[in-house]
Amino acid sequence: MSTRKHIFRVDSWNATGELSRSAYRDGYRKAADALVLKLLDSHGDYIADLHMRFGMIYPIMFLYRHYIEIEFKDLIALAGMTSLVDIKKMSGHGLKKLWSKVLECVEAVQGKDTRQEFEEAFEKVIEYFEQVDPRGDGFRYPKNVKGSAQWDSSFEVDIVKVNSDIKRLDHYCDELRGVLKQMLDPEAEDISDRIYFY
DSSP: OOOSTTOOOOOOHHHHTHHHHHHHHHHHHHHHHHHHHHHBOTTSSBOSOHHHHTTTHHHHHHHHHHHHHHHHHHHHHHHHHTTSSOOTTOOSSOHHHHHHHHHHHHHHHHOHHHHHHHHHHHHHHHHHHHHHOTTSOTTTOSBOTTSSBSOSSOOOOOHHHHHHHHHHHHHHHHHHHHHHHHHSOTTOSOOTTSSOOO
């Protein structure tokens, strides 16, 4: 007799709405966090098993980058519903453009001082991902659409620092999301399908 403990439900956006948006955002971040933990020993050093850790940096970095992209798009969509920022023609995968719009959101909702604090705290993380993976496919595929290697030379990633930065970013974004939701109709059960872009 088989159990169903290994079966996971995948819900349609139509069935879960805003919960689905949250599941994607949190799912990518939590999956990356879980992989980072798998690579570290009890002292926080990389595990000695080279075979085990081989290649895992690629999915970890892809998951974190995609989390950032979804996080920013969600925040911008919420801010757009408040009419505080113009989100027309927002699409694509470039973090720099999304980051600029998120900073507008922070300033519109929480003021210039908070924007400056937010920018100083996370500018380097966003610039790093934008530099090493500007199109969002560098950690997905070994070659770009032109058939060339994604990077001209090798480089190192401090995955513990990236993990720490993402956790802090997630906390800040949760606070901003809370403020944005308070600005919207508190009676609305599902605001997720009003505005969304890819």
